Amino acid sequence: MSTESDGVPAAVVARVAELRVLIKGYDEQYYLEDASDIPDAEYDALKDELLTLEEQYPELVEAGSPTQTVGVAPSSLFAAVAHRTPMMSLDKVTTLEEILAWGARLQRLLAPEDGSPFVCEPKIDGLSISLTYEHGRLTRGATRGDGRIGEDVTPNVRTVAAIPGELALGASGIPGVVEVRGEVYLPVSAFEELNRRQATAGLRSFANPRNAAAGSLRQKDPSITAGRPLEAFFYQVDGVSGLATQSSSLDLLHRAGLPVNPETSVVPDLVAVFAYCRDLESRRHELGYEIDGVVVKVEDRALHSRLGATSHAPRWAVAYKFPPEEQSTRLEDILVSIGRTGRATPFAKLRPVRIAGSVVGLASLHNEDQVRLKDVRPGDTVVVRKAGDVIPEVVGPVLSARPAGAEPWRFPKSCPSCAGPLVRLDGESDTYCVNSNCPEQRVQRIVHFASRSAMDIEGLGEQRVAQFVAAGLLSDAADCYRLQVLELAGLEGFGELSATNLVAAVGDSRDRPLGNLLTALGIRHVGGTVAAALASTFGDLDRLMAASEEELASVEGVGSVIAASLVRYFGSDANRAMIERLRANGVRFSAGEGPKLPQTLVGKSVVVTGTLSGFSREQAEAAIIGRGGKSPGSVSAKTTAVVTGDNPGGAKLTKAETLGVPVIDEQEFVKFLETGELS
Ligand code: IVH
Numbered sequence: 001m002s003t004e005s006d007g008v009p010a011a012v013v014a015r016v017a018e019l020r021v022l023i024k025g026y027d028e029q030y031y032l033e034d035a036s037d038i039p040d041a042e043y044d045a046l047k048d049e050l051l052t053l054e055e056q057y058p059e060l061v062e063a064g065s066p067t068q069t070v071g072v073a074p075s076s077l078f079a080a081v082a083h084r085t086p087m088m089s090l091d092k093v094t095t096l097e098e099i100l101a102w103g104a105r106l107q108r109l110l111a112p113e114d115g116s117p118f119v120c121e122p123k124i125d126g127l128s129i130s131l132t133y134e135h136g137r138l139t140r141g142a143t144r145g146d147g148r149i150g151e152d153v154t155p156n157v158r159t160v161a162a163i164p165g166e167l168a169l170g171a172s173g174i175p176g177v178v179e180v181r182g183e184v185y186l187p188v189s190a191f192e193e194l195n196r197r198q199a200t201a202g203l204r205s206f207a208n209p210r211n212a213a214a215g216s217l218r219q220k221d222p223s224i225t226a227g228r229p230l231e232a233f234f235y236q237v238d239g240v241s242g243l244a245t246q247s248s249s250l251d252l253l254h255r256a257g258l259p260v261n262p263e264t265s266v267v268p269d270l271v272a273v274f275a276y277c278r279d280l281e282s283r284r285h286e287l288g289y290e291i292d293g294v295v296v297k298v299e300d301r302a303l304h305s306r307l308g309a310t311s312h313a314p315r316w317a318v319a320y321k322f323p324p325e326e327q328s329t330r331l332e333d334i335l336v337s338i339g340r341t342g343r344a345t346p347f348a349k350l351r352p353v354r355i356a357g358s359v360v361g362l363a364s365l366h367n368e369d370q371v372r373l374k375d376v377r378p379g380d381t382v383v384v385r386k387a388g389d390v391i392p393e394v395v396g397p398v399l400s401a402r403p404a405g406a407e408p409w410r411f412p413k414s415c416p417s418c419a420g421p422l423v424r425l426d427g428e429s430d431t432y433c434v435n436s437n438c439p440e441q442r443v444q445r446i447v448h449f450a451s452r453s454a455m456d457i458e459g460l461g462e463q464r465v466a467q468f469v470a471a472g473l474l475s476d477a478a479d480c481y482r483l484q485v486l487e488l489a490g491l492e493g494f495g496e497l498s499a500t501n502l503v504a505a506v507g508d509s510r511d512r513p514l515g516n517l518l519t520a521l522g523i524r525h526v527g528g529t530v531a532a533a534l535a536s537t538f539g540d541l542d543r544l545m546a547a548s549e550e551e552l553a554s555v556e557g558v559g560s561v562i563a564a565s566l567v568r569y570f571g572s573d574a575n576r577a578m579i580e581r582l583r584a585n586g587v588r589f590s591a592g593e594g595p596k597l598p599q600t601l602v603g604k605s606v607v608v609t610g611t612l613s614g615f616s617r618e619q620a621e622a623a624i625i626g627r628g629g630k631s632p633g634s635v636s637a638k639t640t641a642v643v644t645g646d647n648p649g650g651a652k653l654t655k656a657e658t659l660g661v662p663v664i665d666e667q668e669f670v671k672f673l674e675t676g677e678l679s
Contacts, residue, residue: 008057019050023066031072034215037398041324068311070147078151081142089312090319096274102318103270116300119246120276121264123293126185127214133178136167159226168257182234186213187289190229209290233261245299282655293321326385329353333378334409340444342433348394355386363392367429368411377406449477452618454520455509459502478578480506481585514591523569525562533557540590545570600676601629604640610648612666643669
């Protein structure tokens, strides 16, 4: 029941109470269980809502509110440690404009003639740590706890290689007792390795590197901590007098042998702070550890004491948080897709959600074990993550939001396409539809045959292949060469022109290099590299088909597994019959130079971002590489130009801007391909 305090609507009182309970629950998960049920951004939104209500109705503010406190009381797992000075939190902003507002507020609190540069530091997504050194020796390590009282994790901290047991001698100006603060984290590669190990041991995996770092440090048994390659960065030193600036504190930490983040930078004004934030955001996934923003601090420490702090955060620093890469959404269903080899892959059908600049509606769940490990169930609210250019991933369920009666998902027994049985062999993680006449497998085999890295037939994508298979025009790849303009022109979505173009594109593909044809056949384990090696060794398809398993295995890059797979493929009557029909339809079976494009882009590096109208991503890259250029996935100082289409990657554009790399649209790109010159 909610009570009405003077003049405050009952609904507000109730909501404030509810928000406090929710936030405290999530705080406990975060600090005590090293797990987080909801994405950071949603937690921040709850806290913002509470802050706004408390600002509107100050009579509701009370000391125990999560807006007035930091973290949670330490667990009973470790001894309690009182911090000499409280470990504070930071005020957060999410837009660059809000940084300006922060700057303006500072100026109002100070005198007009006061000014200071700023220090920008990456905001490490780990757990905060406080270390005490007495006469240069590490005597205590403590977590933040509730900011006043933390947990004594000294034995654990001693196992962290990045944390020196003794400060470097000669670090002048270090008094008898000094307290340093920073962040312990787990590098992304170590996090992935740890999760692999957890999975092999049948243990729960960690949702993110932060939880993994916290779970690794907060171990009752320090030998477990010792086995986790934790790292740390330090940014604060207390108990040392005469440090005039934040950057001199960092210098001192560095000289004392404590790791200081190399990305830290002193900048003259807020405009330079913006540039720093945008640049770091564009590189955030290249750092090897997770950061969730930038901490901006006033450089001049004399101003720190004049600015002071609120109950929970200093006024001289602010955290700019990057846009979230995790969101929660409803898992509407788990479905299974069938690939060209018959592999049945479960995937999540999500209520579409916007993350990191694009809308995500589907995400692979890889295989049966992955679904079980993640324990995601249809109807669940799930956390979805899309980091940078990486494929979206379902991180896990929000257990507190699980609807009553949500049942664990079971892998279907029959193929959604042909209704044949789905089979998982002992010791394998994948499940297969074993009916080689399955229509969906047929579709996927032909789609692969026509794809860019194979026969590169423009206009023959999944939708059309499915349409042609359903209309009985295609049953295997060789049928492509028999498609006729007249029969296509009668189909839905086709006119004479599109039919003519498609038939011409199919015709052009007859002349692709032998390596492409080999890739196109879709032989298990034979990708582009192996296919190219086989093509150059044997020179034509007949010689390759006649080769013994031993001869095949002696080709560079081909081992016994691939050789056996080739022999199996060419041993099948059905496959040989299809190959004969390819030959009869005029497909080139021998190596030799394919048609060569004018080499306009030699020495040039062109990055493509967003959707172009006339090129798929693969086609655009092929157009660049085919003309002698390079098309890497990220922008650097060596990039000649960035081509943008619809929904470009913000990080790439920002980076191009920062580095002064020209950004061109599709029209200019077409000219650039032809001439190699930027207008
Ligand atoms: S300064 C009194 N600098 O972010 C100043 N904090 O949201 C307190 N953090 O509790 C913190 N990187 O655990 C600072 N370069 C950095 C940081 C950083 C990560 C964490 C820290 C803090 C939290 C606040």
